[in-house]
Amino acid sequence: MTAAADTMDGPAREAAAAPLLACAGLTMRFGGLVALDALDLHVAQGEILGLIGPNGSGKTTFFNVLTGLYRASGGRIAFAGRDITGLAPQAVYRAGIARTFQRSRLCLPLTVFDNVMIGNHLRLSHGACFNVFRRGALRRQYDEAVGAARSLAATFNAQLAARLFDAAGTLDMIDRRRVEICRALVNTPRLLLLDEPSAGMTRGETRELMDDILQVRAARPALTIVIIEHEMNVIERMTQRCVVLNYGSKIAEGPFRAVAADRGVQEAYLGQAVA
């Protein structure tokens, strides 16, 4: 992680470098419905990209195709110079892409720690013999993991770190989101996909969460983020660049202010201006 961060710190150099993620002609069809229509999209190393568009424009579908939950009907995905089209979700995660879900997919009966550890699974020893018989070694791994989870949670806030062993179902919405983000971050991915992190939260909570994300990002400058959001002030505040989708294709791209002023984008959201 650090090597990349060292060599790339200026936004100018990032843009010049080969993109971390490049999708070409990405298409996803469900029966007669075209959810992604030959989408071309690239994300530079270290950038925070906003992905916006009206409801049903294909944003979440894009995430699902990217993470291997759906198999693309056409097109290619390259990540860090490697073709990841059609890989299984496990392999995509191993390649360094982690995500959150629009509708929280935490395992609510499990503790915060357990949920975070689900994200950390690749780094834990999961052989049956190890887990059952080598309890001492497991204990060491566990203590380490608790430390890691606690410090990760503490980057959000101390209360969350204190509630590490409470069931996720007892947390309120914003803390559940934080746990989801922790789960996605614990394996130090290169690309983080955030699917509507503000959904179901108040304006104040949203602001708080965005502060948290920026803080995390400050601690890991090389982390690349793609964020789907409806809250435009979130997009404005968080992103350097946005891509607007409508009907599964890109209708605009650029800094938020420019995109928001775009007539096509306004129509996509607000409908055609009626005289």
Add this chain to the structure above:
Amino acid sequence: MTAAADALEVEHLFAGYDRADVLIDVSIAARAGEITCILGSNGSGKTTLVRSILGLTPPRRGRVVFGGVDITGLPTHRVIALGMACIPEGRKVFPKLTIEENLRLGAYREADEVTIRKRLRDVHGIFPRLGERRTQLAGTMSGGEQAMLSIGRGLMGGPRMLLIDEPSLGLSPLFVAQNFDVIRRVNEQGVTVLLVEQNAHQTLAIAHRGYVLSKGRVVAEGSASALRDNEEVRRAYFG
């Protein structure tokens, strides 16, 4: 029916799922014979409002009165029986039923076959394509056609009041314009409409009055023309 009477009143409504409140102290009124719109971006609580009115998500606090009857917490089918109809978000047509069956479900509370036939003819008049393809399965239709079906189904009940949740969702501008036109015509025939939308411009073009919902609270209300120029509306979307 006097134009000033409130067909639907929502008073100080609180509602939500799990632990979080999605609606906070929401009060709105839809006047009889008018189109009242609720504007707001995604996640502002629009759909929860519709669900609370219909009794699908029982409110935590507050009251819903429809045509003088307190319907707070009433089972959904009883609310519908009082003359309410709903065109749900995302169309929600029954994919494995034919177009005609979908339409007939809209008139489920109506027992009289003659009336049902008449309404079918009316809907076919509005959307000729639904008449041409009665036996096609709804799931095989395009998004725009499904939207037509959903609206037609809502009209089949011969409602006094129509709740419409995001009719423009995922539709091309042409379809959106067409559907809004239908809504306007239906309203002109005396049906009260509560239109929940994200598409502000076209909505305000046909609505009489409106409310703007943001993060579960009403942040603006007024006549459609007043809202059209209201900065709050743009803020609700673009921050």
Add this chain to the structure above:
Amino acid sequence: MTGSAATRGAARSHSGDLLVATAAVAAIGAWLWAFLATDSVGVLAGLLAFAAAAFVFGRRAAPRYRRALAARPRMATSLGVLTVCVVAVALHDQPYPLLMLCTVLLFVVACIGLDIQTGHCGLVNFAGAAFFGTGAYTAAILAAHGVPDPAVIFAGGVVAAAAGSLLILPVLRTRGYYAALVTIAFGILFSTFLEVNDSLGGPQGLKLHGIDFFGWRFNRDVNLGWTTASFYVNYVVLSLALAAGAFVFARRIERSWLGLAFDAVRLDEIAAATFGIGVGRAKIIAFTLGNFLCGVAGSVYAMMQGFIAPNNFTFGESLILVSILILGGIGNPLGILPAALIIIVVPQKLQFIQEYRFLLYGVLVVLILLFRPEGLLPRRIRDYFPGSGA
């Protein structure tokens, strides 16, 4: 209050709690003894009423004492084992209660196996009796060929796990009721096959000798010095060791990364896959481990009974195993013991109403489930190293 005073206070109340908890375990042991030993309807009714009352009224106070015990897992396990040992000694000259105790303990082992599959990994298995039976038949065949008994018991588990691998592909591909059907079909297929196929004894079953552990004959009464104990004491010791072993095993699985992977797969397969967990691998491991335990229990059961026949391993018996699981509270190995007592021993205790007993028993189970839908002891939050203060 100063910090150190608070700590001291906590420690004091902690040891107090531990004392109460130990007393409670002792009381449970006494109850178990009375329940197994009694043949009187009045005493039985009294015991059941007492248990129900203790359950209802003790619920509020219980967590505190349970925590005290949970903080010392080793002591808790030893205490449990010791309690059952004491019960066994108290019953040493009563073969029938001892036999029931063995039966319950062996069913506990099998159910813990199913619990790893169902309660942890979310795999339904309605063929538990088939894997139990595989172990039993393996034991019958190997023991007849002179394989030493400890190896026979282990082999029973291995063969059952191997038999399970026949079902791996359909089990991985199907879910929910469709998976249930696959296992139901296998269970029926298994018992029908045993019945029609004469090479394994057919419907007349197979006879087995009692267990012989390096010269220690299990079917001989045990001389305890002051008295002679029924030979079933041997089987109680073995079954108890297996049950305790299975319990610790299941607990360790649960309290490990593997158990976490199982939980993730059960609760949200998609999220699990998204975070790199091998869903198929987790299912295969859980399925195999569960079947292994069923097979081990089956082989010991067969040697204890001395005789096995196909109608011991029918679909109906699989349902009994699943019933124990659901009644105990899916995912909690601790709930299996009381549930097994209810499902296995209560019908025998109802012998006095003869042909009416199954009716009463059915009504009883339905009532328990209507009033306690999560089972008797629902699963608790995972704590990897209880008592470590983490």
Add this chain to the structure above:
Amino acid sequence: MDAGVLAQYVFNGVMLGVIYAMVAVGFTLFFGVLDVIQFAHGDVVMAGAFVGLATYVALHVLGVAAPAVVVFAVACAAGLGMALVGAVIARWLILPLRAAPAFNTLLVTLMLGSILRELVRLFYPNGSNPQPFPRLLPSASVNLGHFTLRLDTTILIIAGLVMIVAVNLVVRRTRLGLAIRAVAQDSETARVMGIDFERVVLVTFAIGSALAGFAGVVYGLYYNEVNFDIGLLLGVIGFSAAVVGGLGSIYGAILGGFLFAALQTVGSVALPVSSAYNNVFAFAVVIVLMTWKPTGLIAERASERV
């Protein structure tokens, strides 16, 4: 193989398939509206047969002898009686457990099955023994080589098919059926259409159980013997047929029923090994089919429950 013998196999297989399909349709209907499996359904079939039998005995005592009247009364009593039982099961055992894990419904209905079985065994006079079921249908027969075409069996096949078709018509063509299908596809939107969800569930259980009651009578009239424990195997086979066909689909259930009958027939006569292996064969094919089509032959939708 002789054509007459072949025809006989097919004819018998069809009769068997009709009975299985009648049972399977109930399973699939219940799953459709509520996503549950009612494992006592086979015992409802058995109870239907006994209600029919009791009605016959009562009519006999009352001196009603006209076969047509008796058959009609027996079928109606079984159908109505089981409709009531089905609705009661849904109302008091299934709906209250909707929020609980799906496993509980399973165990409760399993136990309910054994309760029904024991009730009949204990409280029907001489209930532990097989009971003669009266021959109420004309038993004329035609011999065509090795093929014996019996009038009563033909009537039963037709009656069974008519029942299945009738239920299918109710579901496909009536307002009530529309409501059932709507609830099955999307219960929430169905409620928004003004459908009383609970009522539809109860009615669906009543219809499926009534069909099971009729199946019990058809069973009795065909085999002329009923026993308190016939429900166990019928339930397992009905469930298997419904699942193999694809839960939620009526056509799938019918297909599954006939498929199961065919498998058992083939297993009995065409296998090189002993005919006792027919169930081993049938269930082995079921496992292979489920591996090949994990959500049934006519896949309506995956079941995520249990």
Add this chain to the structure above:
Amino acid sequence: MQRYLSFACALVLACATLLAPGADAKETVKIVFIGPLTGGNAALGLGGRNSADLAVQLHNADAKAKYTFDLVKYDDQCKPDIGVQVATKAGADSSIIAGITHYCSAVAIATVDTYHKFGLPVIVWGAVLPAITYGNDYPEIHRVNGTMINQNEVNAKLVTGLGYKTWVIIHDTTDYGKGHDEYFTKYLTQDGGKVLADFGVGADQQDFTAILTKVKELNPDVVYFGGLTPIGVRLRSQMDKLGIKSQFEGTSGIVSDSYIQALGPLAEGTIAFIDGAPIEKLPGGKFFLEQYAAHKYAEPPEAYGAYAFVAANLVMDTIEKVGPNRKAVTAALAATKDYPSIVGPVTFDAHGQNIVPIVTAYVVQDGKWVVWQDSDYAKGKRKLAGGK
């Protein structure tokens, strides 16, 4: 109504026995009855239980008897493991002196070790597999009913004597059916009969039309069935459906009233065999049937009720003779010779098996099981299927 009453009675009795231990002048001795009281074989088990109960009641009513007997009843569910459990319970209960045990052969085989271990003398009242007595040398195990060997020997001789040539054998795949299949095939082949085909069917199978269609094609003179009443009824009735005209014969498993009740006129002409003398013909047998009727049991005695009755009487008479002591009873039972009973004289061989091989052939005539020799068929007044 009677059902509820008997349920209530069972409860009251159970309570009464608890609260008021024998205030009787006589010493009370406990003996145990074990059989299937629930599940698929409950009919036979309940018949056996009632018969044993009748024996005890009649004995207790006898003022000359030294002991009052208390019959403990256990259900083995026809499952070997449950059988071992209740056998252990009875064996370990030292107040129980002897047992009348088991209808299901697999259960009986499973439990013999247990009885031997506890030294509890038992008399098997219904299970027919030879191995129960001949598979061990345990002095505690006795059996009043015959094994399937004698039954099938007599059977094969009689039917081949009638002039039948070809057979199809259908048997259930339980130990009972398979055992009969084995021994009947053996004796039939010895006597010159020809087996065209042999079908095994599941014990809970309902439809046999596929098999019977094959049978029809083979067109045997006789269809032999080894199994119990429920399947027997289904087979016979489905044979008729398919127009199979062969003679139908069965084993002791179908000699029950319910076979005739369930089949009505179709039962006519069915031949079956049962070990033991014809009950109706012995004076004691008539007494048994009368008393059974007089005691108003809810269930009929069924085929093996008489054996349970005999076994109970034999146990009680032995205890009367040698006192309530297991060892003494075991020894005395071994010496049983020509004990007069309603199934004929009982004599145990070295294995405890009743060796008086009386096998009675029955045929259904006018809705009754009639002893073959007395029937119109034997006398030539009526013809069996195939004109024999």
